[in-house]
Amino acid sequence: xxxxxxxxxxxxxxxxxxxxxxxxxxxxxxxxxxxxxxxxxxxxxxxxxxxxxxxxxxxxxxxxxxxxxxxxxxxxxxxxxxxxxxxxxxxxxxxxxxxxxxxxxxxxxxxxxxxxxxxxxxxxxxxxxxxxxxxxxxxxxxxxxxxxxxxxxxxxxxxxxxxxxxxxxxxxxxxxxxxxxxxxxxxxxxxxxxxxxxxxxxxxxxxxxxxxxxxxxxxxxx
Amino acid sequence: xxxxxxxxxxxxxxxxxxxxxxxxxxxxxxxxxxxxxxxxxxxxxxxxxxxxxxxxxxxxxxxxxxxxxxxxxxxxxxxxxxxxxxxxxxxxxxxxxxxxxxxxxxxxxxxxxxxxxxxxxxxxxxxxxxxxxxxxxxxxxxxxxxxxxxxxxxxxxxxxxxxxxxxxxxxxxxxxxxxxxxxxxxxxxxxxxxxxxxxxxxxxxxxxxxxxxxxxxxxxxxxxxxxxxxxxxxxxxxxxxxxxx
Ligand SMILES: Nc1ncnc2c1ncn2[C@@H]1O[C@H](COP(=O)(O)OP(=O)(O)O)[C@@H](O)[C@H]1O
Ligand SMILES: [Mg+2]
Numbered sequence: 001x002x003x004x005x006x007x008x009x010x011x012x013x014x015x016x017x018x019x020x021x022x023x024x025x026x027x028x029x030x031x032x033x034x035x036x037x038x039x040x041x042x043x044x045x046x047x048x049x050x051x052x053x054x055x056x057x058x059x060x061x062x063x064x065x066x067x068x069x070x071x072x073x074x075x076x077x078x079x080x081x082x083x084x085x086x087x088x089x090x091x092x093x094x095x096x097x098x099x100x101x102x103x104x105x106x107x108x109x110x111x112x113x114x115x116x117x118x119x120x121x122x123x124x125x126x127x128x129x130x131x132x133x134x135x136x137x138x139x140x141x142x143x144x145x146x147x148x149x150x151x152x153x154x155x156x157x158x159x160x161x162x163x164x165x166x167x168x169x170x171x172x173x174x175x176x177x178x179x180x181x182x183x184x185x186x187x188x189x190x191x192x193x194x195x196x197x198x199x200x201x202x203x204x205x206x207x208x209x210x211x212x213x214x215x216x217x218x219x220x221x222x
Numbered sequence: 223x224x225x226x227x228x229x230x231x232x233x234x235x236x237x238x239x240x241x242x243x244x245x246x247x248x249x250x251x252x253x254x255x256x257x258x259x260x261x262x263x264x265x266x267x268x269x270x271x272x273x274x275x276x277x278x279x280x281x282x283x284x285x286x287x288x289x290x291x292x293x294x295x296x297x298x299x300x301x302x303x304x305x306x307x308x309x310x311x312x313x314x315x316x317x318x319x320x321x322x323x324x325x326x327x328x329x330x331x332x333x334x335x336x337x338x339x340x341x342x343x344x345x346x347x348x349x350x351x352x353x354x355x356x357x358x359x360x361x362x363x364x365x366x367x368x369x370x371x372x373x374x375x376x377x378x379x380x381x382x383x384x385x386x387x388x389x390x391x392x393x394x395x396x397x398x399x400x401x402x403x404x405x406x407x408x409x410x411x412x413x414x415x416x417x418x419x420x421x422x423x424x425x426x427x428x429x430x431x432x433x434x435x436x437x438x439x440x441x442x443x444x445x446x447x448x449x450x451x452x453x454x455x456x457x458x459x460x461x462x463x464x465x466x467x
Contacts, residue, residue, distance in 0.1 A: 121309060121311050121312075121313035122313060122315060122316065124273050124307075124309070124313060125307075125309065125313035125314070125315065126315075127271075127272075127273060127302065128271050128273055128302060128305075128306065128307040129302070129306065129326065129327035129331060129375075129379060130299050130300075130302040130303040130327065130331045130379070131326075131327065131330050131331055132299070132330075135330045135331075139326070139330065140315050140317065143317045144316060144317050221359075222316060222317055222359035222360075222361055222362075
């Protein structure tokens, strides 16, 4: 058995790459939901909404303090005992749910930090003009917070992209899942996982490039 | 125009910063408030705007009255619409250009059309000498320029009373003049203003009434001649001696 066969690598690469759509779909869906939930979390934290704020703190510490892989198992296998919805859920959906919930805690923190960074004078100016809380938030606070939040949010998205590889744990055939299956068939683990490493790396570099570009654009405005 | 009755403010349950203030300001009055720092001048101004909620007392501006004992959010917003604040630190909206800063309240609070708001903004920026900078963001303006835009923004809502909290304190000395000139011009146009300042000579010149605050109360109140040229209150004398040095 040779150490590395280019022929096999060339053969398996397109196959593994063809599952990139599963990985990206998971990433996009989880990005969307973690952003939506994260904004709500951030606003609850920022305005210190009574009751909810405490629940949120516990939830956030729980989500950030346990491994994503464990969360996937706990949700998909553990909670399935109690909920027929989860029992009948497709593994892809289950992973998307956990990715969204997990990352929303991080996104919430990123956005809350950005909101806190908007200086109080901006709020006072808006209030003194008689603007409503909603107008102040949407027209002054959030637009300024977005710029601050952009770098950490983009890191959160990159983390989601990498986190999606956990989907193989529950049998989803994403990039990682298919590589595991192919490797087990051919015993050419090195080639298979090398493909996976390469794909993740290239995509992450692309995302990082977009991140730098966006930051520059945003900082140029004002 | 402005009527304050029995206004007091206590922070954290024990620091009494304003003690039963009564104050009436007539239309077209230019009132300067002087006093050592920490005596509650900013707090008084912020209470008028409800940026800081008084512990007790009523505030009337124009036809809106708000009682600290029982007030609704809507009443507070109505009161805020009657006045406009010019801040020590300018507080221009950083994500908006000079013109957008002036237009903001016209569009969001007064529900004016964009075109109408823009027309007003252009007129007011011209008035404060900032028309050529209308599309600049605050980060691209000097402090004096930002403060003049801040004044235009306050004027835009056509307030019954303009509130200035040390509008020149954060400025480099060479930029103070341009802002004071703008304020002087407004005073000469019969705007109603309450102005906290440390610029004694300026206050003497533009105000028709001067209030000396000390320890959370109005310690002296009178014409510029009475307060600055012939001060009777010993604390006031001490203060004037101290600042003129
Ligand atoms: N948000 C606040 N919480 C607690 N104390 C405050 C707060 N704002 C002001 N103070 C206190 O109130 C006093 C008066 O402050 P201020 O009105 O700013 O005085 P001035 O404007 O005359 O210098 C100061 O002793 C200050 O420490
Ligand atoms: Mg002050």
